[in-house]
Amino acid sequence: MISQWQNHKVQLRSYVSKRVDDTHAIDDILQDVYIKASENLHQLKSKGSLKGWLYRIAHNTIMDFYRTRHQFETLPDDLIAEEHDDGKQAREELAQCLRPLIAQLPEKYATALQLAEIEGLPQQVIANKLDISLSGAKSRVQRARVKFKQQLMACCDFEIGQEGILSYTEKESRLNRKC
Incomplete structure (x- = not known):
């Protein structure tokens, strides 16, 4: 050999x-x-x-x-790590846009959606706050999402791609809805 x-x-x-x-x-x-x-x-x-x-x-x-083989260079230890961006600011800006639309929902749905999507609370906490069962809270949040989606679709036309929403345009307000 x-x-x-x-x-x-x-x-x-x-x-x-x-x-x-x-x-x-x-x-x-x-x-x-x-x-x-x-x-x-x-x-x-x-x-x-x-x-x-x-x-x-x-x-x-x-x-x-x-x-x-490492395809990257290691960073020097003296670099300070930037704060982790968890998207909190972006969610807050989006929440400011969505709050008026959420407020137009019936109160029991608006409250459930606000707690779940804007405040990010777990559904068990929502159930406790609303004094309803966990399954009741889950149903309410789901119904609120459906109603909210219907409201959004009535107000805007969305262009959706593989990455999610690509763009949107406001529809003309026909039924005196606040969009």
């Missing part, structure tokens, strides 16, 4: 060097190829396929090298 390895070593080195941009890693990859070939020699079906078999091992070892 060693003599045959020596016959292909120069060609394998050239093969690896053309595919790996880190000159220091070329010899390490060749060594890994030799180790893998030595450990798996029993898998070689015929001596005539040794060259192709070694190239396959070299190819797989190069792929392993790129999989484990």
Whole structure:
């Protein structure tokens, strides 16, 4: 095996060097190829396929090298981490736009929707605040969402894509609704 390895070593080195941009890693990859070939020699079906078999091992070892290689630079420790943006400000701005539409719903639905979507309370807490069962709170929130959607659809035309809402245009107010 060693003599045959020596016959292909120069060609394998050239093969690896053309595919790996880190000159220091070329010899390490060749060594890994030799180790893998030595450990798996029993898998070689015929001596005539040794060259192709070694190239396959070299190819797989190069792929392993790129999989484990870090594609990013580590940040210095002296950088201060920015505050985590949990979208709270964006939700608050959106809530300001939606509150007037929510307020137009019947009171029991408006309250449930306000607590669930604007304040972000869990439905068990909503049930406790409204003094109703958990299943009653879930039903009320779901009905409120349906009514709110109907109200939005009556006020606006939406363009929806795979990413969500792409744009919207206000419809002309026909039924004296406040949109």
